Amino acid sequence: MASGPLSEFLKAKKSAYIGDVKAGKGKDWTVVMGNEAGDLDSIASSIAYSWFASKVQNATAVALTQTPRSDLHLRAENLHALELAHLDPSDILCIDDVPCASSDPWPSSTFALVDHNRLQSRFSRDNPDARVVAAVDHHQDEGLYQDSASPRTIVVPTGSCASLIALLFEEHPEHMTPDLATLLLCSILIDTSGLKPGGKAEATDRRAANFLLPILAASQGPLFSFAATDVNADAPHDTPGLADLHHTLQEKKASVAHLTTSDLLKRDYKEYTMTPATAPTTAISVGLSSVPVGFEAWLPKDAAFWAETEAFMAARGLAVLGILTSFRDADHPGKSGRGKHRREQMYVVRGDEGLAKRLFDVLGDAEELKLKRRKFPELGVHNGFGEGVEVHVWEQKNVDATRKVTAPLVKAIIEGSSKGASL
CATH class of the missing domain: 3.10.310.20 (DHHA2 domain)
Structure with missing residues (x-):
């Protein structure tokens, strides 16, 4: 079973949120969510921002994945990244875990959006108090929530939203854990073709990797057995082990032959x-x-x-x-x-x-x-x-x-x- 500070955090927030929704107190929470595609970038970004909001901003926040629990298995790369970060799928709050019928108003009215920047109608319908208090994204800016969202960080082009989330911790490095860094780095690797030059990686992605890699080097974990001196700020993709990790994640992402x-x-x-x-x-x-x-x-x-x-x-x-x-x-x-x-x-x-x-x-x-x-x-x-x-x-x-x-x-x-x- 998964364990560690991040796993315990997610399980505790999930349990508390579901309990408060049942008690009619869902509006006390900020729901942090990525887009409905449910890729690793959305999951990693929502988890990391909920941690940031809780630890740095003292918000009562929970990460929500818009994927139904029965569909989590469709993305093997997500499950692998969760495992590397010592997380279990059961730690995650999925949309169908929330005790709320699809025809009912969403039980919370405060939202933080990551990996997209428009609140979907499922969450605003019959919910007049709905408001977006944060938006961190790398898609085209739709110009919304300029008066309510803080931070409102929409940077295009950026390869991975996880890079933008990681950089929020630059001024608060004490709150970045090895498990969180692992999850964010896996997302960055998938979204930027392994950070290789000439690919999808932008300066923001390389800066985020250069922030995360020394944290992982210091953790002395078996996955990242390299020293901080092995990290070349100009070529973070050359860090020992990253190419193999990227290859494994891509292989799992492409392993779909069994799917209908x-x-x-x-x-x-x-x-x-x-x-x-x-x-x-x-x-x-x-x-x-x-x-x-x-x-x-x-x-x-x-x-x-x-x-x-x-x-x-x-x-x-x-x-x-x-x-x-x-x-x-x-x-x-x-x-x-x-x-x-x-x-x-x-x-x-x-x-x-x-x-x-x-x-x-x-x-x-x-x-x-x-x-x-x-x-x-x-x-x-x-x-x-x-x-x-x-x-x-x-x-x-x-x-x-x-x-x-x-x-x-x-x-x-x-x-x-x-x-x-x-x-």
Whole structure:
């Protein structure tokens, strides 16, 4: 069983929060949460900020993971990082642990947002006192909570939100523990391709790593058996053991062969509410699922893909679902000797041919993505969606464009704002 100060902290806060919600005192708490995709960056950032808020700001704070407990197993890299940080999944407060029906108002009204910067309607609906008191993020700034959030730290570009959270401790290093540093560093490694030059790492990420690594060196733990003198501030990625740790985390992240289509769609999923320019009084739901496997390896092996995708959309009331793949092509080695990094995009639109045509036409010409149209027979299958469903699939030539690029672009297309506008 997991143990240590961080584990005990999380268990105590989880128990106390659930108890207070049952007693009608949920409004006494600040709920710290990442986005609904539930990746390691969101989990690590929410845990670390709840610790910061409690220890430094003396707030009554609890970290909330928006992933249902039954879905935690879908991300093996998260479980591995938790284990390295001496945490157990049972330590975490999951959204379905909170004694609150999905149709009821959320029992707390004070929120700290990490890894996103807009409070979702689930938490503000019928909750007139809802307010955001902190926002730490590395996605596009939506300009909200400027009068209420402190800190309000939104830095773009930054590879990992965990880097921004780590830097909050620079003035309070006595509150950074080895377990917390481990969790944050694992997130930074995953999000920045191991901090390697030329990758996704920015100056903020390297600064955060240079803050965390000496703390880990001093801990003399078996995972980080290096001295502080081994840390090169100009090349933190060369610190002994980091490359192996990054490789292990990436292997676990890519280990999804046992997952069903439904599992793959929900393991890294974000949902947005958008108002089409063609129907300004009607909001629609748009989902974007990031999946670490290519369509050629996925579709021919899962005959249920078509039915499960339609069921996934129907259950969530989605008008549009984008499936964004990111994977290594073992048949085409890249410069590193590993499989070449590839991305693809598929969009499924239900019941609106006009919306589908606009989305497909503009996406196909988007310089941000550099999409090349593909046909289903090229992927080894034929289109198996039912009537009333429009679908296009592309190879994405700009492999550096992640969901952080795609989501604002899709929003701009659907809502009719200028393509490439800051959203």
